[in-house]
Amino acid sequence: MRIYLDHNATTPLREEVVDAMVAVLRNEFGNPSSTHAEGATARRRVEDARAEVAALLGVTPDEVFFTGGATESNNAVLHGVLTADHDPHADAPPRVVISEVEHPSVLEPCQILEDAGRARVSRIAVDTDGRIDRDALRGALALPDTALVSLVWANNETGVVLPMAEIASDAAAAGVPLHVDATQGVGKIPIDLREVQADFLSCSAHKLGGPKGTGALVVRAGRSLPPLLAGGPQERRRRGGTENVAGIVGLGVACRLAREELEERGRRYSALRDRLWSGMQKRIPDLRRNGAPESVLPNTLNVEICGAPGEVILQALDLEGVAASAGAACHSGAISPSHVLTAMGRTPEQARSALRLSVGHGVDEAQVDHAVSLLAELAERARKMEAS
Ligand SMILES: Cc1ncc(COP(=O)(O)O)c(C=O)c1O
Incomplete structure (x- = not known):
């Protein structure tokens, strides 16, 4: 063994997740956008899963958008916030503040935006225990061109958990939107956006007993983001393309189990x-x-x-x-x-x-x-x- x-x-898929996904794959092939009974069943499954994700994360269902995983969610926020409403001919590109220990799905999009002259990137150091330099972070938040701060809530390699409630207060005081990559935290520690004022959150089903290739992006009410994928009315026009219903159902069950356990x-x-x-x-x-x-x-x-x-x-x-x-x-x-x-x-x-x-x-x-x-x-x- x-x-x-x-x-x-x-993580291995939980039995409950497999059962729910198989039931959908076998019996419920409808397209959630269709108005007939098959479509309505699929739509209900997607919305039930959305309610489960929202309940786990302490947000409302209309703040949850399904994605193809945390890499997509991270890219969507970084590209979306840093390029939306920004005039490429303006003097200085907007600044994003990250740490030196981010996951590649944050580091690499930042590098691409920086290389293209579309963003400035401040990379905040950590100490020998992996704790972020809070003074340096506050300094970067105070810079007038800072448009976004994006931090990994719990590090995938060391497991170090950042004091996100305090960081969120600093970001809010500076008026800078906060994106948290909560991929490793969800399902292991309380991740509740009623207690932490984050504006965007990324997570992924396969880190908590759900399927690979499915994730979520939380966009808090009042924050805007251009469509992640243009081309259809799905996910309230934020992400075109027919939904991965079985994957979304699997994420929903994984979130329910996480909340209960x-x-x-x-x-x-x-x-x-x-x-x-x-x-x-x-x-x-x-x-x-x-x-x-x-x-x-x-x-x-x-x-x-x-x-x-x-x-x-x-x-x-x-x-x-x-x-x-x-x-x-x-x-x-x-x-x-x-x-x-x-x-x-x-x-x-x-x-x-x-x-x-x-x-x-x-x-x-x-x-x-x-x-x-x-x-x-x-x-x-x-x-x-x-x-x-
Ligand atoms: C902290 C963190 N962010 C993002 C990701 C990417 O997640 P996904 O595999 O869903 O794209 C991972 C996966 O290893 C991760 O650990």
């Missing part, structure tokens, strides 16, 4: 994560944990096994039946060290010995203990090989 410790890369998940995941960490500490000398432990996601452990190359351990773990990650999944296979860890002051060499272990639904204590034993064996072997 495989042991899956890579829930930040993606959130507290229990927090307790269970952090107990498993702490068991993993204390087990490793007992069995493996010379470890370093990355990310401020008091403010990380309950399910995430980013740990350096000093002197042991991460990719060697990961390959051996995989052969022994355990899946984990060396950094963001989308970086797997790339030799460049994690930009998140180097932004936190780790040398490329140190960053290469980091492992990301992320627990989730289906992981139990026995699996964690088995993974710890394997890690202890493999760490010793990898260190010996490195030293020889």
Whole structure:
């Protein structure tokens, strides 16, 4: 039996999600835009899912727009806010404030806009624990050309959670719209926009037991955004194209489960994560944990096994039946060290010995203990090989 410790890369679909999606795929093929009974059934499914997403995130259903995932949602906000209503012949392009540890789906669109002369980008540093430099952030928010701040609520590699309520107050005080990439937080920690004044939020179904290729974008009432995809009346003209009804239904069920289980998940995941960490500490000398432990996601452990190359351990773990990650999944296979860890002051060499272990639904204590034993064996072997 495989042991899956890579829930930040993606999660297995929950049974309830599969059942709901299969029922739609088998029996309900209608187009939500059609006015006949088949269409009305599909429309109802989409709207029920929208209500579930809204309930989880503390927004109203008409603030939720379905997308093809968080990468699309992030791109839509960055391109939309920074290019809408902006005269390309004006003196200076608008500024967007991000951090150095954003996901590539924020970093790369910002780079593209910057290279095209359509945006200025302020990249705020983080400290050695992954905490954002709040003074630098406030300074950037105060600049007169700042049009948007976009920050990852919980980091995908280290699990570090930003103090988003405080950051949102700073952004609101400066009159700058705030976009939060909440992809890793949703379903693991409370993400409630009644408590955090964010203007835009991105999330993705496959990080919380839902299907890949489906996500949501929240646009708070009063904020405008040009259509993400022009070409149809769907999603109130914000995203043309016939809806992925089964995917949306899957996201809705995943959000309902997250709302019902959130507290229990927090307790269970952090107990498993702490068991993993204390087990490793007992069995493996010379470890370093990355990310401020008091403010990380309950399910995430980013740990350096000093002197042991991460990719060697990961390959051996995989052969022994355990899946984990060396950094963001989308970086797997790339030799460049994690930009998140180097932004936190780790040398490329140190960053290469980091492992990301992320627990989730289906992981139990026995699996964690088995993974710890394997890690202890493999760490010793990898260190010996490195030293020889
Ligand atoms: C923080 C963060 N943002 C965005 C994404 C992209 O999500 P998606 O796979 O839905 O495009 C991910 C996925 O790894 C992520 O972890």
